[in-house]
Amino acid sequence: MLALCLLLVSLVGCGGRSSPDTATTEVQRLLDRRAAAVLARDEAAFARTGARSGFAGLREVPLDAWSYEVTRLDGAGDTATADVRLRYRLAGYDPAPATADRTLRLSRGHDGHWRVDSDRPAPGSGPLPWDQGTVRAVRGAYGLVLGVGQPAGTLRGFAELVDRAVPAVDDAWGASWPRRVVVLVPGSLQAMAALLGSPADSYRGIAAVTTGRTGGGASAPADRIVVNPDAYGQLGSLGRQVVLTHETTHVATRAHTGPATPLWLSEGYADWVGYRGSGRTLAQAAPELSRAVAAGQVPGALPRDEEFGFTEDAEGLARAYEAGWTACRMIAEHWGEQELGAFYRAVGAHERRAGAVEEAMATVLGTTPEAFTARWRDYLRTGLG
Secondary structure (H helix, E strand, C coil), X not given: CHXXXXXXXXXXCCCCCCCHHXXXXXXXXXXXXXXXXXXXXXXXXXXXXXXXXXXXXXXXXXXXXXXXXXXXXXXXXCEEEEEEEEEEEECCCXXXXXXXXXXXXXXXXXXXXXXXXXXXXXXXXXXXXXXXXXXXXXXXXXXXXXXXXXXXXXXXXXXXXXXXXXXXXXXXXXXXXXXXXXXXXXXXXXXXXXXXXXXXXXXXXXXXXXECCCCCCCCCCXXXXXXXXXXXXXXXXXXXHHHHHHHHHHHXXXXXXXXXXXXXXXXXXXXXXXXXXXXXXXXXXXXXXXXXXXXXXXXXXCCCHHXXXXXXXXXHHHHHHHHHHHHHHHHHHHCCHHHHHHHHHHHHCCCCCCCHHHHHXXXXXXXXXXXXXXXXXXXHHHHHC
């Protein structure tokens, strides 16, 4: 018996220690139990798999799927590090699972069983909302608002804004989209930037952004509108509604937004829907562009994508957004609101940027980019000069 143990020690160990493949299988089974405990809201069962971190923060988050997949396991003896792909689905909102890469530290107890010692975002991956604290969930007729460090009244206010935004988007774009909106409201600008995996300075002064997979569809999770509470809190009631309607428009148009869609069109259209019906004049809604035009600095061309980058040039960024909005407003006024929507869809139907705008302008608007730009510049001179 001793000789046989010595022969097999390099494979499994005389005391029953697992081979690498067996260890991966054991850890996967552990994580399967951990996932089942999350879905069952069974804190005791979750605790039996290891550290309780994150469980309390998930208590109000509506989930109908939660699973882990071990993609790599490194270890020596009774300790290991696992690279894990987390897949989860928000009940009623995600048509497909959202994913996140995690790094788990594990150890094996005296009973020979693995347990989770820590569960953190993998290097290069941002945290999930429940990594930042206990999530409070508020539902509206169309939206799910998940907040950390925010009072319930504030989150209810976001849900009410979404409930007004969705019908406004329907009226402009049509109702052929899921009409379900997820809003994340972190506790600070720094927390927002962490969720998005970027430096805080990238979003200073930006009230909200929408994340999602280009093209959308049933194979993608729902977009997330991520709010910067610092900038958002400085807006008045109209500004807050415009921002939520703008971001909701991105959610609605995602399936028709692709590599061919220039930012002047996607951002301009979202602003057009946001301001539609507000009664705001060109000068009121485009103050930076109005100042430039009044000074004789009429833009020579529609803004390039790089002009929409979040930089320290806040005035330049504002002019880019205002330029896109005025171009879309001009289409709605001159060609019609239905044609504006048709133009957006026609551009997005192309697989690549080259020729997409030109073809859509010809087929939908009956014009050329050169003639369109000249008309737009005259529109600015007339409306803002």
